[in-house]
Amino acid sequence: MKAKVHVTLKAGVLDPQGKAIGHALESLGFEGVGEVRxxxxxxxxxxxxxxxxxxxxxxxxxxxxxxxxxxxNYRIDLEG
Amino acid sequence: MKAKVHVTLKAGVLDPQGKAIGHALESLGFEGVGEVRxxxxxxxxxxxxxxxxxxxxxxxxxxxxxxxxxxxNYRIDLEG
Structure with a gap:
């Protein structure tokens, strides 16, 4: 059996990695990018x-x- | 609009991080764990x-x- 697990930061927890991605996207010229996590x-x-x-x-x-x-937080999805 | 992006290693590309998780799970006593990526x-x-x-x-x-x-590889899912 295969399983997929998503592990995400809880709401309210700072995400410096996401912020860095957001800034990098802006530097590359992407517009209208809001929060990235x-x-x-x-x-x-x-x-x-x-x-x-x-x-x-x-x-x-x-x-x-x-x-x-x-x-x-984590989310578990099972597959066949 | 919200978007979710999954970025995964292509099949055949070694995944040392996944291997490390697999070994750690074994050390913790979890049995029957196959490939982890x-x-x-x-x-x-x-x-x-x-x-x-x-x-x-x-x-x-x-x-x-x-x-x-x-x-x-990457997969894009759009929401609302």
């Missing part, structure tokens, strides 16, 4: 085939390694 | 309201800044 996108392959158990396992992975839950 | 997830706010023009603008951003098209 950068997150992580992680694709995992799991041997687990039961969706509920897979989701529970990934939930644990996010809590323990993939996300810093003090400042980050 | 990490990409970037960028959220942008644009003043442009026309979907076609917005997509064209972001396409340019990806080509010129957001992705290294030699080794990375």
């Amino acid at each position: 950068q997150g992580k996108f992680i694709e995992l392959e799991l041997q687990e085939t039961d969706p509920d158990r897979a989701r529970a396992q990934i939930e644990q992975m996010c809590q323990r390694l993939l996300a810093n839950t003090v400042i980050e | 990490q990409g970037k997830f960028i959220e942008l706010e644009l003043q442009e309201t026309d979907p076609d023009r917005a997509r064209a603008q972001i396409e340019q951003m990806c080509q010129r800044l957001l992705a290294n098209t030699v080794i990375e």
Whole structure:
């Protein structure tokens, strides 16, 4: 089973990396660019085939390694 | 208009960051974890309201800044 995890900064948490991208886009001449925020996108392959158990396992992975839950949110999407 | 951009390594390109995550998950005791790949997830706010023009603008951003098209693919999703 494949899983996709999005890890994004919580609203209100400063995102210097996103800001840097925004400034770089402006320097390149792109106009009308508002807020830019950068997150992580992680694709995992799991041997687990039961969706509920897979989701529970990934939930644990996010809590323990993939996300810093003090400042980050995560979203789990399972695929076939 | 909001846009979401996924930047991922092309198939066949080594992903040491993904490998590191995989090893870390193993060390933490997670079993049955196959390949792990990490990409970037960028959220942008644009003043442009026309979907076609917005997509064209972001396409340019990806080509010129957001992705290294030699080794990375990108996917653009527009919202509202």
